[in-house]
Amino acid sequence: MFEGREVEYKREVNDKVNKVLLSFLNTDGGTLYIGIEDDEFVTDLNNLDETMIQVCDSFRDSVIPDPTPYLKGEVVTHKGKPVVKITVARGTMTPYSFKSEGLVPKGIYVRVSSNSVQATRDHIRQMIRESSGDVFVEQLSINQNLTFEYADKIFVEKGVGITDNHKRTLGIISADGRYTNLGLLLSDQCPWAIKAAIFQGTTKKLFKDRKEFSGSIFKQIDDCLTYLNVFNKISSVFKGAYRIDRADYPEVVIREAINNAIVHRDYYIGCDILVSLFDDRLDVMSIGGLMPGVTIPLMRSGISISRNEALSKIFSRLRLTDACGTGVPRIYENYEGYGLAPEFPITEGGFLISLPNINYILGELSESEKPSP
Secondary structure, three states: HHHHHHEEEOOOOOOOHHHHHHHHHHHEEEEEEOOOOOOOOOOOOOOOHHHHHHHHHHHHEEEEEOOOOEEEEEEEOOEEEEEEEEEOOOOOOOEEEEEOOOOOOOHEEEEEEEEEEEEHHHHHHHHHHHHOOHHHOOOOOOOOEEEHHHHHHHHHHHHOOOHHHHHHOOOOOOOOOOOOOHHHHHHHOOOOEEEEEEOOOOOOOOOEEEEEEOOOHHHHHHHHHHHHHOOOOEEEEEEEEEEEEEEEHHHHHHHHHHHHHHHHOOOOOOOOEEEEOOOOOEEEEEEOOOOOOOOOOHHHOOOOOOHHHHHHHHHHHOOOOOOOOOOOHHHHHHOOOOOOOOEEOOOOOOOEEEEOHHHHHHHHHHHHHHOOO
């Protein structure tokens, strides 16, 4: 019996013991013997039962999720002398990490040959995908130090429970108590953003203003809508003796476009949502094209397949969107009375919705109907 990938010796308990056990748990399992030198010389270890209990308790208390089902301690004989044997099987909820560190390299150890080493970030992501599946919002968040000040406020306003049990049911917290990427999106630490820019004219040659919105996706939506509302001019038109105030863009149309970009974007790609306001249109661009089998005509008829189903359900639960795919039809309906319609220019790798400025387009049409001087 030699030291190797699945076997290691320790003369006595030291600060490396938990790292070795964690590396076994995250890889293919293994056995740690305490009371044996590297050259297999057996030491005279005292208080073996106490040592075994100390090691097992320390490991259980230090690691998340709970490694107990995969941990076994016993006193055995090696070369005629008693030693402590700690056996660890590979866990099914990798990556396991030290509670004090979280899902970062210094918190996660794996076995490489006969060494216990820190996992790389790529390896951590690979383990997460293998254990959580390929749906981004269902996977564990690399960042576990999350707060939900803004999201909790929205949940309270909408009358939706915000206890840990509620968050576990919604998929914000995984079964083992760790935050998912869905939790990351709702948290105050959300790493993605919305970038908005106001342009002069109908091209991107001249900037008038720009803004970036960060934090919880709920906060990003609220802040972006407030910002765009400043530039959503009101024009007055007369029908007979009545004056009618008409916004460049119906508020519901802007909200649906922003919500659609948040809910359906591909979060595997680290690129922000782009909102561009021109004189004649508002463009909302998100990464990730249409889901397989979905076309614009199908979307217009109310057919919707969500890339991020758990996120879509939360938006529906909070009454921010409708779960029945009515967002795009609602946008069309708000333009039908003006003889206008949104456009969906083909964009490789992305989804672009272009909303016409009602007052600008109708004003242009009115000018074209005037007789030439």
